[in-house]
Amino acid sequence: MALVVKYIVDGYHDLMDNKSDPRVNDWFLMSSPFYTLGICLGYVYIVKVLGPKFMESRKPFELKTLLIFYNLFQVIFSSWLFYESCVAGWLTHYSYRCQPVDYSRTPLAMRMVRGCWWYYISKFTEFLDTFFFVLRKKYDHVSTLHVIHHGVMPMSVWFGVKFTPGGHSTFFGFLNTFVHIIMYSYYLLAALGPRYQRYLWWKKYLTAIQMVQFILVMVHAFQLLFIDCNYPKAFVWWIGMHAVMFYFLFSNFYKETYNRNQARKEAKAAAAKAAALNGKPQNGVHQNGVEKNGSQKIGICFTSQTALYEHSSNTNGVKSVTNGYTSEETKTLRNRAFVPNGN
Template sequence: MTSIYNWYRDLIDNRGDPRVKDWPMMSSPWPTLAACIIYAYFCKKIGPQMMANRKAFEFRNVLIVYNFIQTVFSAWIFYEYLMSGWWGHYNFTCQLVDYSRSPIAMRMANTCWWYYFSKFTEFADTVFFVLRKKWNQVSTLHVIHHGIMPMSVWFGLKFAPGGHSTFFALLNTFVHIIMYFYYMVSAMGPKYQKYIWWKKYLTALQLVQFVMIFTHQLQVLFRPSCQYPRIFVIWIAMHGFLFLFLFSDFYKAQYIKPEKKAKAATGLCMAIDENSSAQNGYKQEEGSEVPSSYASSTDAFVRRRPVS
């Protein structure tokens, strides 16, 4: 136990990036882990118990404002990733982390922290599900996915705030700009539905995103001269493979095999479902609903639950 403790202290105190050591939540992984556990416990235990005998909240105006803020926030992070490296400064084939305190290196590290912070603001997606009693969206894997993302990003920020693997965050924030804008419009009511006819293409964009992520990461493994840490490359590539698989099944069920829509899985994180009500939106006319929003996971694939 002493050896394990000494290894942990050395890892956290001496091997992390000293520039971020004193930043909020960065001196230790435990506050982030505690936040993730509290989030998961609320969504799977406290929240459902609290709402069991209460009427579901609507939050229409709140959801419009929330999605607008998320859209602007994602756009700002995307811009900062471009300006701090990816717009002409970074190398797309092998980009090491700049650990200096130059203005552009510090700007990239600062952007990575704000991306880490955005993983906490996304907790609100599931909280809204719970308070609106959208139980089919609050699957175990949805909660696990959102619950582990802050912890995963924490390690990247702690040890490698910049460089090659930030490409996935660049793509992710770009998709979030479009995604949260879509949810904002859907939350505004039925009369705006004609402006969001492109939901199918948003799902297709998400698939392209995952292909680009794991392709960009794995090509480093075939470049022995590239000294970027392999563990981050493999970890992010695994995320890309997993979500490409899940979204591919979703896309085929929703758009390639429409006759099987009644059995199609719902609740994929960020997936746009033809049949379910919007996460942050509202039903149109009777019998017609706004597409599902920031969704959950593979539980629905297993259960094949009908959309409520």
């Protein structure tokens, strides 16, 4: 047993010290994966256990101003990361077919390395999305998809920065930062309040854009399984399988959130139409405006309907009121407002 443990420990140190990129070994949080793992596990514990317990007896926080500035920051941060990925490679000299990692210390290579590290840091700032949901008691937003997505990404990106900070797999960050510009722009408009609601009709397309992103990453990554390229196959599988996992998670979310909601709306509209044709109650309200409440019916007769209730010309027991009449006897039904006895 001791030999097995020694073998594992020696293999780990060899991987971290000799197989990793020496340019990032001394950078913040890059010396060991366990710091990132601990932060990710702490994030899950906070949003699923500690946060809800903290908010249990508290009212939801508003956070409107904070959310505006946070989302504005994320738009700017994502825009800068996207710009850096473009200038350092993807819109200049990088090949979309096969792009090995440049392990040199040239200014352009180091610019891409720094961009990769900052992209890794951005995965931690995105934890605030979930923290704000918890503080506002929007627990339905803290879904399994949401927690897995945010909880896994820092760990996934850490390995990329540690071993391949540049080259083929950074295509994922290139696309992802662009998607985040769109996503946080939407959140920013939503945080600004109801007056901007008319600009938010494209919410469901955010998930569709993310799904397209994962398909592009899958195709881009797995193409290296069929061509000769000086890029680690392990990272081809690492990035590709992440894209597959997230694609199916987001696809399932899309179906549950949008397709089923649309089906429910259509079914409800069809039921309401059928009820209207059959003269049946709709949500407890009769076509003549009478609502059932136990054994009592309470209704309102509008001006155009008054003639329907004129059963007698006798005005005894009738009091004049503004714009109509009320009857003291339920049998003399000349009401604008009435409460009949019985069923």
